[in-house]
Amino acid sequence: MTARRSGAVAVAAVVATALVVVLLAAWAASIGPADVLTGTGPSPVGTPTDTASASAATGPLLPGQEAAAHHPPGWVRTAALLLNLAAAVVVGWLLLRFVVLPLTRAGVRLRRDRRQRRRRVEAGEEDFDVLGSARAVARAMLADAGAQREELEADGSPRNAVVACWHRFETQAAAAGLARRPWETSSEFTMRVLDLVDAHQPAVSRLGELYREARFSEHELTEAHRAEAVAALDTIHRTIGHRTIGHRTIGAATGASA
Structure with a gap:
């Protein structure tokens, strides 16, 4: 299971648990006091003769009349209301933390990217660099590929290794x-x-996701995350510069077979 899928499962479990709490609280508030306070209750106030006469005259109370004759204490209703409010606050916070805020940030990034792209078009700037720059960058990346991979595999925190x-x-x-x-x-x-050096886009996207997870998340990254990053990095190195410096040069630089 990937880190993204594990996080989604954890969030779903938390939200489901909170919803169960709300349902239980509502159930307790609706049936708890009535069940607790059912029964015949104390005898009506009055003399024994009056009570016996009243009972003989009117007969036993019906179930609906018994429930109407007894009311739950005010503190019980207040406690149930507070429990419902607390559960609602928890659910609201979870939705805000894991749904609303991520969607809002994604929308802000999308609008910012569109504004930047529009500014580049209006300024007449090209969205790509000349072929010479692409070749220079590809060669620099391949020359440093071995050291970059060693740094990622080195002992230490997977979080720091992925960020570096x-x-x-x-x-x-x-x-x-x-x-x-x-x-x-x-x-x-x-x-x-x-993108300039034609790196494999799925591998770039995965390594970027791992970087953002390492950079901004609060949970610990594991060796499984490091292994995923190494696999994505190897794929990037194998595909760098296919259209700029040639496949044979890449094989020589990375030690991979053509």
Whole structure:
């Protein structure tokens, strides 16, 4: 099971648990006091003769009349209401934390990317660099491929290793003379660089997901995450520069067979 799928399952489990709490609270509030307080109750106030006479005259109370004759204490209704409110607050927080905020951030990023793309078009700038820059970046990445992989596999925290591996692409591009544009974030620059050298897009996307998980999540990353990152990095190295410097050069640089 991937990290994304595991996170989705955990969120679903938390939300389901909170919904169960709400249902149980509503159930307790609706039937608990009535069940607890059912029964004949104390004898009516009055003399024994009056009570016996009244009972003989009117007969036993019907079930509906017994329930109407007894009311739950006010503190029971208050406690049930507070329990319902607390459960509703928990569910609301979970929805806000795991649904509303992620969707809002994704929408903000999408709008920002569209504005940046529109500015580039209006300024007459090309969305791609010249072939010479692509070749230079591809060669710089392949020259550093072995060291980058060793750093990712080195002992230490998988979180730090994945973050350092992703940032190393930016360093490689800068060493080849490719500068980050003023409006680009670090991740946007890295994605543009990897697209420039024709890196395998699914592998780039997976490594980017692992980087964001390592950079911004609070849970611990495991060796399984590191292994996924190594596999994605190997695929990226194998596919770098297929159309810019040739497949044979890539095989020699990475040690992979053509």
